[in-house]
Amino acid sequence: MVSLTRAWNFADAWESVAARLQDAPAQQQQDQIFTWSVFNRRANGVAVALLQAGARQQDKVAQYMYNCPQYLESIFATFKAGLVPVNTNYRYTDDELVYIWDNADVVAVVFHGVFAETIERLRHRVPGVIVWLWVGDGSGPCPMWATDYEVCAEQDTETNVQGPWGRSGDDLLLLYTGGTTGMPKGVMWRQEDLFLTLDSTNKKRLPPTPQGDPIGERSLRPGPRNLPAAPLMHGTGLFNAMSNLTVAGCIITMAGRKFDPAELLDTIEKYHVNSMSIVGDAFAKPILRALDSEPQRWDISSLRVIVSSGVMFAAETKQGLLRHSERLIMVDALGSSEAIGMAQSTTSAAGESKTASFELGPNTKILTEDGREVQPGSSEIGRVALKGNTPIGYYKDPEKSAKTFQIINGVRWSIPGDWASIDIDGTVHLLGRGSQCINTGGEKVYPEEVEEALKLHPSVADAAVVGVPDERFGQAITALVEALPGQNIVEADLIAFIKQYYAAYKAPKRVIAVATVGRASNGKLDYKALTEIALATLT
Incomplete structure (x- = not known):
C-alpha cells in the first residue's frame, strides 16, 4: 500500500x-x-x-x-x-x-x-x-x-x-x-x-x-x-x-519532423494507437481533410480518445471525425502552462458540446477583475481562475508571478487571462485572452470567436483577427485569412458570413488574403506580427 x-x-x-x-x-x-x-x-x-x-x-x-x-x-x-x-x-x-x-x-x-x-x-x-x-x-x-x-x-x-x-x-x-x-x-x-x-x-x-x-x-x-x-x-x-x-x-512518437496527417493516420493504424493529443483545429482539420479525401485508406478503430488543448477545437470538426469512427471520445481541455484542467468539454456519438463551451472543473471559478465570482446566467464576464495544485510562479519573475498567481480573499488562484461567461446551467463560454481583446467603437471583441466563425466558411483553412488603428472606431477589426487549396478569398462574402453569426460590429471591416497565418505547432498565433502584416497591407 x-x-x-x-x-x-x-x-x-x-x-x-x-x-x-x-x-x-x-x-x-x-x-x-x-x-x-x-x-x-x-x-x-x-x-x-x-x-x-x-x-x-x-x-x-x-x-x-x-x-x-x-x-x-x-x-x-x-x-x-x-x-x-x-x-x-x-x-x-x-x-x-x-x-x-x-x-x-x-x-x-x-x-x-x-x-x-x-x-x-x-x-x-x-x-x-x-x-x-x-x-x-x-x-x-x-x-x-x-x-x-x-x-x-x-x-x-x-x-x-x-x-x-x-x-x-x-x-x-x-x-x-x-x-x-x-x-x-x-x-x-x-x-x-x-x-x-x-x-x-x-x-x-x-x-x-x-x-x-x-x-x-x-x-x-x-x-x-x-x-x-x-x-x-x-x-x-x-x-x-x-x-x-x-x-x-x-x-x-512519429519520426517526421513536420506534422503530416497521413503519417499520423498510418501510425495510428499500424501501431494500434489508443489515444492521442493534438492542438485543436490546427491538427484536427488536416486530419479530417485526409480522412475525407481517402475514407477507405485508414483503419483507425483502435483510436478511442483524442485530447486537445491550447486552441479552439470546433464542434463541426469533431462531428466530422465522428463520421469516420463512432467510437471516438474527444476531450477538449481548457488549460494553459499556468493552469491545467480548468474546464473541459466532451464530444462522442452520445452527445456533443458547442465550440468553446466547457464544463468547469471543481477548483475553477469565473472571477471579475475585482475578485467577485461571476454568477451563472448573469451575462457578466470574468477571467477563468483555478485554485488547488497550481504552479508556484514564473522563474525569476516575481512581478509577473504576482499578476498571474493572485491571492483573493485568502485563496491562491492561477489566472492566466482567459475571459469567459457562464450560462444559468453552468456551461462556460470561452471568449479569449484579454490581452488580445479589440476595442472597436466602445465594444469589446475577442479575436478567437470571430476566427472560429471564419473557419466555418468553406473557402477558409485558417484565420487570424487583429485590431488596427482606426480614426472612427479606435480599432477596426481586420481578418487575415488563409484559403483552402483551390479556393479564393472574397472579402464581401466573408464579412456577410460573419454577420450571420454575430452582431455587425464583430464583423471584419477588412479581409486580407495571406499564404499562411503562421499558426505555431502549439496552436498559437503571433498577433503582434500579424498586426504588422495587416498595417503594411492596408497602408
Whole structure:
C-alpha cells in the first residue's frame, strides 16, 4: 500500500512501473521499441552522465529536440538525478535560445544532431552550460565539444540512480510559455502538484485505484498506447505523455519532423494507437481533410480518445471525425502552462458540446477583475481562475508571478487571462485572452470567436483577427485569412458570413488574403506580427 502522505515524484512513479512491467513497451518510434526495463536503464545511464558532468541539485537541463524517445528518456534521467527539465522550442532563433538558456540557468542541453551548427554559433554566449549531450539523427558526426548521448544511455546501470540529495515532491519542472505576449516565461511546477493534477485527469478516464494509490493496480498491466501528435516541447504533448507513462502506457512518437496527417493516420493504424493529443483545429482539420479525401485508406478503430488543448477545437470538426469512427471520445481541455484542467468539454456519438463551451472543473471559478465570482446566467464576464495544485510562479519573475498567481480573499488562484461567461446551467463560454481583446467603437471583441466563425466558411483553412488603428472606431477589426487549396478569398462574402453569426460590429471591416497565418505547432498565433502584416497591407 502507498502512503497517502508521500511526496510524489515522477522518477519514483516511473521506476515503480518499470519494476512491475519490465518487458512491456514504454516508448516506440516506428519499429524501434523501448521496454520499461530499457527505458529505466537508459535513463539511469544519462542521469549518471549528468551527475558526473557536475550537475548539482535542481540544476536545469534543456531538451532541444524534435519528438523522439530520447526526449522523455532524458526527462526521466533529469528527474532521477534531482534536476529540472527545461523545454526548448526548436523553432527559436539564436537570440531566443540564448535568452531561454540564460534565463533558466541551464547547465546541460540534450540536442538533436541537426541543431549542432546552431549550437556551434552560440555556445560561447551561454557559458553556464557545462555539458552538451548530442543525440545522433543521421545529420552528421558528434561534435568534439559534445558528448554522445547514446554512449551515456548504454552504460550498464541497472541500479536506479539518485543524486546525493535524493528526490522530493518539491523538485521542479520548468515549462517555458510560448511568449506571444512578450519574452517566454518559465512556469515552475512542483512535481507533486503536477503529478496530482495529471492524476486527477486520469481518474476521469481510468478505473479507480484502491487506497488512493495513483499508480497501484494500474501498473499491473500495460496502459494506453498514446501518440503525442503535438510537439513534446509544448505542454499539451508533454503533459499528456507524462500522464500516460504514469499509468503504464506506451508513448509512440512519429519520426517526421513536420506534422503530416497521413503519417499520423498510418501510425495510428499500424501501431494500434489508443489515444492521442493534438492542438485543436490546427491538427484536427488536416486530419479530417485526409480522412475525407481517402475514407477507405485508414483503419483507425483502435483510436478511442483524442485530447486537445491550447486552441479552439470546433464542434463541426469533431462531428466530422465522428463520421469516420463512432467510437471516438474527444476531450477538449481548457488549460494553459499556468493552469491545467480548468474546464473541459466532451464530444462522442452520445452527445456533443458547442465550440468553446466547457464544463468547469471543481477548483475553477469565473472571477471579475475585482475578485467577485461571476454568477451563472448573469451575462457578466470574468477571467477563468483555478485554485488547488497550481504552479508556484514564473522563474525569476516575481512581478509577473504576482499578476498571474493572485491571492483573493485568502485563496491562491492561477489566472492566466482567459475571459469567459457562464450560462444559468453552468456551461462556460470561452471568449479569449484579454490581452488580445479589440476595442472597436466602445465594444469589446475577442479575436478567437470571430476566427472560429471564419473557419466555418468553406473557402477558409485558417484565420487570424487583429485590431488596427482606426480614426472612427479606435480599432477596426481586420481578418487575415488563409484559403483552402483551390479556393479564393472574397472579402464581401466573408464579412456577410460573419454577420450571420454575430452582431455587425464583430464583423471584419477588412479581409486580407495571406499564404499562411503562421499558426505555431502549439496552436498559437503571433498577433503582434500579424498586426504588422495587416498595417503594411492596408497602408
